[in-house]
Amino acid sequence: xxxxxxxxxxxxxxxxxxxxxxxxxxxxxxxxxxxxxxxxxxxxxxxxxxxxxxxxxxxxxxxxxxxxxxxxxxxxxxxxxxxxxxxxxxxxxxxxxxxxxxxxxxxxxxxxxxxxxxxxxxxxxxxxxxxxxxxxxxxxxxxxxxxxxxxxxxxxx
Amino acid sequence: xxxxxxxxxxxxxxxxxxxxxxxxxxxxxxxxxxxxxxxxxxxxxxxxxxxxxxxxxxxxxxxxxxxxxxxxxxxxxxxxxxxxxxxxxxxxxxxxxxxxxx
Numbered sequence: 001x002x003x004x005x006x007x008x009x010x011x012x013x014x015x016x017x018x019x020x021x022x023x024x025x026x027x028x029x030x031x032x033x034x035x036x037x038x039x040x041x042x043x044x045x046x047x048x049x050x051x052x053x054x055x056x057x058x059x060x061x062x063x064x065x066x067x068x069x070x071x072x073x074x075x076x077x078x079x080x081x082x083x084x085x086x087x088x089x090x091x092x093x094x095x096x097x098x099x100x101x102x103x104x105x106x107x108x109x110x111x112x113x114x115x116x117x118x119x120x121x122x123x124x125x126x127x128x129x130x131x132x133x134x135x136x137x138x139x140x141x142x143x144x145x146x147x148x149x150x151x152x153x154x155x156x157x
Numbered sequence: 158x159x160x161x162x163x164x165x166x167x168x169x170x171x172x173x174x175x176x177x178x179x180x181x182x183x184x185x186x187x188x189x190x191x192x193x194x195x196x197x198x199x200x201x202x203x204x205x206x207x208x209x210x211x212x213x214x215x216x217x218x219x220x221x222x223x224x225x226x227x228x229x230x231x232x233x234x235x236x237x238x239x240x241x242x243x244x245x246x247x248x249x250x251x252x253x254x255x256x257x258x259x
Contacts (some may be wrong), residue, residue, distance in 0.1 A: 005177075008177035008180070012173070012182060016173060016184060019173065022186075
């Protein structure tokens with residue numbers, strides 16, 4: 001697999017999205033854990049085919065940094081999106097203009113297996129919890145709690 | 158079909174190629190998630206010279222001749238490199254053989 005700089009990834013993503021195709025690449029970092037993990041393969045579809053809305057995981061150019069970032073929309077107004085990593089406490093990427101959005105994550109693969117958690121209707125709840133800064137405390141609590149789905153989240157770490 | 162010296166290739170329409178920070182990247186385009194298996198390819202110096210000549214007009218023989226002048230390497234080595242890469246690119250459907258007019 002080719003390793004790309006953020007500049008290269010932005011340029012390529014722009015080209016691919018403009019052609020209405022899908023970009024497939026390997027995610028790096030833990031900012032979207034547990035829903036996207038370091039090494040997961042992400043498939044980004046163009047915004048012309050899939051609407052960006054609250055709860056969607058999107059690829060965008062981070063304001064001020066000019067870096068290629070993949071985080072979740074936690075709120076939106078006309079033309080602007082509040083975007084945040086699922087694993088970020090209270091810090092967000094700020095309000096990002098629609099023009100900085102590159103595409104929408106339509107598929108996550110981990111070890112060759114599609115991961116659906118975080119892309120379905122639960123995305124609205126994740127976005128709500130993340131926006132209110134409850135997602136991280138909830139995850140910490142679940143890790144301590146012997147609930148089935150708490151174990152599931154731990155299991156995915 | 159393996160490339161011959163007479164084969165003429167062009168880039169596939171389902172491919173984007175782009176120079177980024179001095180590197181030539183080739184990105185296969187896919188329309189649907191079910192189609193996806195390809196990754197992004199990066200070309201070395203020889204690969205760049207070959208890729209930029211695949212314009213649907215130059216045969217493999219012409220490309221080999223031109224690269225001999227660029228790299229000043231043994232003709233056999235250049236020939237093996239060019240035909241090998243063309244075969245690989247065609248197998249991955251990144252290039253398409255141009256039909257000869259009847």
